[in-house]
Amino acid sequence: MIGSTVVYMVTVGLAQVTSLLLLPIITRYLAPTAYGEYTLVLATTALVGTLGSSWIRNVAMRLHFDFAREGRSAALFATAALMQAGILSILMVAGYVWTRWVSDPVSLSTYVAGAVAVLVSDAYALTTNTLRAEQRASAFGVAEITSSLLRLGGTWVGLLVGYRTPAMLFVFATVALLVAGAAIVPQLRGSLAGPRVLDREAARELARVGLPSVPLWVGSWFMTLSNRTFLAWYDDLSAVGIYSVAQGVGERAITGLALGLSMMAWPAILRVWIDRPRETPRLIGTFVLIYTAMTFGPAVGLAVHREAVIDLLVGPDYRDASAILPLIAAGTWLIGLAGFLNRALELRKSYGTLSGITIGAAAVNVILNLWLVPRHGIVGAAAGTAGAGIVMVIVAAVVAVRIEPLPIPWLAVSGVVAATAVATLVSWPLTAPIPAIGVFGVVYTPLAFVVSRHGIKEFSHHGA
Incomplete structure (x- = not known):
C-alpha cells in the first residue's frame, strides 16, 4: 500500500541523513590512521559475517514464505538465529589472525568491539528482515530510525567528551542496535507462527539452499x-x-x-x-x-x-x-x-x-x-x-x-x-x-x- 511505501522512503531518507552526518563528525575527530584501523576491522568482521551469516539471513527471508504457509516460521527464525550466531563466534577468531597478518598491529579492543557489533547487527538484521517479509513497515521504520538517531547522538557525545578511539565507534553502534532491537521484539513475536525451537529440517533447508550462495557473498566482499x-x-x-x-x-x-x-x-x-x-x-x-x-x-x-x-x-x-x-x-x-x-x-x-x-x-x-x-x-x-x-x-x-x-x-x-x-x-x-x-x-x-x-x-x- 502507499502508506508502506511512504514509511520505507521516510525511514531510508532519515537513515541516510544520519549516516551522512556521522561522516563529518567522525573524520573531524579521528585522524586517517585511526579511521583506517576502524574501517579495516569493519572490513574484516564484514568478511566473517559474509561467511557466517549473510547467506543464512538472505535465504531465511526467501524461505520465510514457505515456512509461514506451514505454520513453522518461528522455528525457521530460531534456527537461522542460532546457526548464524554459532558460526560467527567461531570464525571471529580466525578474523583477528587475518587482521594482524595484513596490517600493522590492530588493537584487540577494537577487534573485539567490532566482532560484538557484527554479532548484534546480524541478529538485528535477521529480525528486521522478518518484519519486512511480513510487511510490518511501521515496526521496521521505528527500529531503523531509533537505531540511527541513537548511533548519531551517542557517537557525537562520545567524541565530544574524549572517547576518540576506533573501538568507541563500534560500541555506540552496538548499543543503538540493542535498544532498537528490544523495541521491536513484541512485533516480531506477533509475526511468527509455531514453536520457537531448533528445527533440524529448517537447518538442512537453510544449508541446502544457502551454502551454494556462500561464494556469492564472499565475492561481494571481494568486490567492495x-x-x-x-x-x-x-x-x-x-x-x-x-x-x-x-x-x-x-x-x-x-x-x-x-x-x-x-x-x-x-x-x-x-x-x-x-x-x-x-x-x-x-x-x-x-x-x-x-x-x-x-x-x-x-x-x-x-x-x-x-x-x-x-x-x-x-x-x-x-x-x-x-x-x-x-x-x-x-x-x-x-x-x-x-x-x-x-x-x-x-x-x-x-x-x-x-x-x-x-x-x-x-x-x-x-x-x-x-x-x-x-x-x-x-x-x-x-x-x-x-x-x-x-x-x-x-x-x-x-x-x-x-x-x-x-x-x-x-x-x-x-x-x-x-x-x-x-x-x-x-x-x-x-x-x-x-x-x-x-x-x-x-x-x-x-x-x-x-x-x-x-x-x-x-x-x-x-x-x-
Whole structure:
C-alpha cells in the first residue's frame, strides 16, 4: 500500500541523513590512521559475517514464505538465529589472525568491539528482515530510525567528551542496535507462527539452499571491501582511511538508497512471484527504472561535484579522497545495477549461477588491485572496483536477462539520464559546496520523480 511505501522512503531518507552526518563528525575527530584501523576491522568482521551469516539471513527471508504457509516460521527464525550466531563466534577468531597478518598491529579492543557489533547487527538484521517479509513497515521504520538517531547522538557525545578511539565507534553502534532491537521484539513475536525451537529440517533447508550462495557473498566482499586489505598490505592505515572515506560517501549516496529500495520492494516482488509469477519480470524491470532514478543522478553528482562533496562532508585531512570519488561512484552504481538485474536468478534460488557471476567480477577486482594498488595506491584500488563493476553488469545482462528477459522501460530510463544532464549543466558553474550540491538536488529530484512516477505507483499497487 502507499502508506508502506511512504514509511520505507521516510525511514531510508532519515537513515541516510544520519549516516551522512556521522561522516563529518567522525573524520573531524579521528585522524586517517585511526579511521583506517576502524574501517579495516569493519572490513574484516564484514568478511566473517559474509561467511557466517549473510547467506543464512538472505535465504531465511526467501524461505520465510514457505515456512509461514506451514505454520513453522518461528522455528525457521530460531534456527537461522542460532546457526548464524554459532558460526560467527567461531570464525571471529580466525578474523583477528587475518587482521594482524595484513596490517600493522590492530588493537584487540577494537577487534573485539567490532566482532560484538557484527554479532548484534546480524541478529538485528535477521529480525528486521522478518518484519519486512511480513510487511510490518511501521515496526521496521521505528527500529531503523531509533537505531540511527541513537548511533548519531551517542557517537557525537562520545567524541565530544574524549572517547576518540576506533573501538568507541563500534560500541555506540552496538548499543543503538540493542535498544532498537528490544523495541521491536513484541512485533516480531506477533509475526511468527509455531514453536520457537531448533528445527533440524529448517537447518538442512537453510544449508541446502544457502551454502551454494556462500561464494556469492564472499565475492561481494571481494568486490567492495577487499580493497582496504590490499591498501593495508601495500600502503598503510592512513591510505585505508582516505579510501574508506570516499567509499563511505559513495555507499551513503548510492548503496544506501539501493538498499532502501530493496527493503521496500523485495517483499512485494516475492509475493507476486508466489501468487502471479507471470507479472514478476515486468515488476523487476520497473525495479531497475526506480533504482536508476534514485541513484544515477546522485552518482553523477558525486563525480561532478567531488571536491565540494568532500569539503562539505569530511575533515581537511581527507581531501585526497576527492581524487577517487568519480571511480568509486561509477563502480558502486554499476555493482548495484547488476544486483537488480540478477533478481530473477534469486527468485529461482539459482545461487550457484549468482555466485559464479559475482566471483568472476570479484576475481577481476582482485587482479586489478594486485596490479594497480602497488603502482597507484588509492586510485588503483578505486579503478579496480570500477572495472569489476563493468564486468559484473555485462555478465549479468548476458546471463541473467537471457534466463528471464526483463521489459525495462527504456524511455523512462532515458528521461532519468536527461534529468541528470540538466541538473549537471545548471549546477556546473557553482563552486561553493552547499549551493552546488543543493542546486543539483533541487533540479534533479523533481525531474527524476516525474519520469519514474508510474513505476512508483506500480510498486505501491503491489504493496511495496
